[in-house]
Amino acid sequence: MTANTQEKTPLTLLGLGAMGTALARTWLAAGHPLTVWNRTPGRAAGLVGEGAKPAGGAPEAVAASTLVVVCLLDDASVGEALADADLAGKDLVNLTTTTPAQARARAEWARGRGARYLDGGIMAVPPMIGVPExxxxxxxxxxxxxxxxxxxxxxxxxxxxxxxxxAGHAALHDVALLSAMYGMVAGATHAFALIRKEDIDPVAFAPLLVDWITAMAGPSVTGTARKLASGDYTRDVVSNLAMQVAGVPTFVTTAEEQGVSPELLSPYFELMRRRLALGSGEEDLTGLVDLLARGE
Structure with a gap:
């Protein structure tokens, strides 16, 4: 063990799936003494060769370090893995994907067992771990x-x-951003479906789609945020709700002509119509946030 390694904070990592293994390798490469545990012991073999210390069980792994990082399948697996561990005086960092309510409950659970608790939402895939750029x-x-x-x-x-x-805010931020990603991908999926049967090269179409989404996303997202903060949904509106609802038939008819299901867009169009029916024609689309949040 080098002097540099001795200066680094020791930690324990529970969970050696693709993400856990990526996390482990970066801490080892940075010189952190690392104890690892996984329900399937064989997954630790490669990391042991890189300097990790294997633990025979989760309680043993937890006992090895003050800082304990958990990266398991779900909240239930966290409870099962730590059921017999002594958490008194430990710093528990849970990077397992959970809901905000589960994170808050797990924080109370950890505090009740004498540990400090930090919840995490990883905004990366394994190949991005340890690669700052x-x-x-x-x-x-x-x-x-x-x-x-x-x-x-x-x-x-x-x-x-x-x-x-x-403690629930990391999970909430995580799911909120991922939800936006799926909405964006849904729109791109519909766009590609529209051109699928035409003599249009999807590779040539892709940069047009990227440029358009990029140009629209910034002003739309920041504008919505400002209007939500101010409560004024009619300020600086370029395309009001009434005008946009009037244009919906064009999108639906085009999909029909192209033999494309409108199912990815239909729910959003229906929200637009419902908001308009409330007398919000001069607003932009910001009011749809309230429609969703209130369940109207």
Whole structure:
């Protein structure tokens, strides 16, 4: 063990799936003493060859370090893995994908067992871990002091963005951004379907689609945020709701002509119509946020 390794914070990692293994390798490469555990022991073999210390069970792994990072399948697996572990005095960082409510409940559970708790939402795929230029990062929420004490260690695999003391906020930010991603991909899927049977090269069409989405996304997202904050949904409106609803038949008819199902767009168009029926024709699309949030 080198002097450099001795200076680095030791930690334990529970869970050696694709993401866990990527996390482990970056901490090992940075010189952090690392204890690892996985329900299937064979997955630790490669990491042991790189310097990790294997633990025979989760309780043993937890006992090895003050800082314990968990990256398992789901919230239930976290509870099962830590059921017999002594968490008193531990700093528990949970990078398992969960819901906000599960994260808050797990934070209370951890505090009840004497641990400080930090929840994380990983905004990256395994190949982005340990590659700063890839732009991956992790949302963290929960115990502020824990985050500040271990910020440097947590930043080794990917960037860190702290979003508050509410333990559920990391998971909420994670799901909110991923939800937006799926909405964007849904729109792109519909666009490609429209041109699929035509003599249009999808490779040539792709940069046009990327440029258009990029140009529209920034002003739309920031504009919506400002209107939500101000409460005025009619300020600086370029294309009002009434005009946009009037244009819906063109999109539906074009899909029909191209033999494309409108099912990816229809729910959004229906929200637009419902909002217009409330007398919100001079607004832009911001009011749809309230329509969803209130379940009207």
């Amino acid at each position: 890839a732009g991956g990062y992790v949302f963290y929420s929960g115990d502020t002091e824990l985050f500040e004490e271990h910020r440097e260690t947590l930043a080794v695999p990917a960037g860190t963005t702290y979003v508050g003391e509410d």
